Amino acid sequence: MPAPHNTLKAAFRTGRPTKGVWLTLTSAAVAEMAGHSGLDWCLIDGEHAPNTLQTIQSQLQALASTPASAVVRLPASAPWMAKQVLDLGAQSILFPMIHTAQDAADAVAACRYPPAGIRGVGAAVSRASGWSRDAAYLSNADDEICVIVQAESRAAVDNIDAIAATEGVDCVFIGPADLAADLDHIGTPGHPEVQEAIAHVINRTKAAGKAPGLFGTDPNHFDAQQDAGIQMLAVGTDSILLNRALTALA
Ligand code: 3PY
Numbered sequence: 490m491p492a493p494h495n496t497l498k499a500a501f502r503t504g505r506p507t508k509g510v511w512l513t514l515t516s517a518a519v520a521e522m523a524g525h526s527g528l529d530w531c532l533i534d535g536e537h538a539p540n541t542l543q544t545i546q547s548q549l550q551a552l553a554s555t556p557a558s559a560v561v562r563l564p565a566s567a568p569w570m571a572k573q574v575l576d577l578g579a580q581s582i583l584f585p586m587i588h589t590a591q592d593a594a595d596a597v598a599a600c601r602y603p604p605a606g607i608r609g610v611g612a613a614v615s616r617a618s619g620w621s622r623d624a625a626y627l628s629n630a631d632d633e634i635c636v637i638v639q640a641e642s643r644a645a646v647d648n649i650d651a652i653a654a655t656e657g658v659d660c661v662f663i664g665p666a667d668l669a670a671d672l673d674h675i676g677t678p679g680h681p682e683v684q685e686a687i688a689h690v691i692n693r694t695k696a697a698g699k700a701p702g703l704f705g706t707d708p709n710h711f712d713a714q715q716d717a718g719i720q721m722l723a724v725g726t727d728s729i730l731l732n733r734a735l736t737a738l739a
Pocket residue numbers: 639641663664665666667668704
């Protein structure tokens with residue numbers, strides 16, 4: 490049996506818009522609930538949530554029983570971190586803080602076995618290959634991995650054409666919080682200068698034939714953002730949703 494079909498990567502290829510939620514509570518139970526919610530994907534956040542490889546693994550296991558696609562954001566865009574998470578069975582990886590085309594190419598290489606890339610071969614002892622039950626895993630693993638790079642700095646905006654054109658990049662995902670900070674507007678992603686940069690990244694990513702993604706901060710804008718071509722729209726986080734619901738209840 491080969492590597493599982495990656496429905497998120499397929500959606501990016503066909504132009505289908507998707508919506509998803511950020512998982513920050515490190516809980517397999519929450520991941521399972523979110524995976525059955527009707528959202529297209531759930532992102533396990535290794536950058537800003539206190540996840541470990543074990544909690545990432547248990548959330549991947551929970552999501553595997555749901556229709557949602559699992560995405561993992563790495564703590565940093567280091568190839569050895571990608572290697573560990575790929576071996577856990579994650580097939581869609583979000584690389585934070587990608588500033589240049591070289592950063593993007595390094596991210597792609599981390600997700601490909603040689604000769605195309607530098608991923609180490611540990612599938613025989615990993616969940617990715619169904620603990621070795623998928624004898625054909627190595628033959629098509631690369632084809633089913635979705636590489637999502639985060640544009641969230643002034644440098645990334647300046648280099649967006651080269652980043653988006655990088656072969657193997659499936660999606661350029663905009664991080665408004667870090668982008669606002671790097672543009673000297675920390676805490677105000679709605680600032681016109683930040684919004685202008687976001688629109689530029691969306692347009693150049695589309696022009697390169699790649700899928701634009703965005704962390705949406707205002708539900709009133711979600712429809713317009715999808716109409717603008719956002720194919721990977723984050724519409725909430727588990728912690729913020731729970732916090733709001735509890736406060737409303739109180
Ligand atoms: C950001 O906004 O900086 C992110 O990384 C995604 O929310």
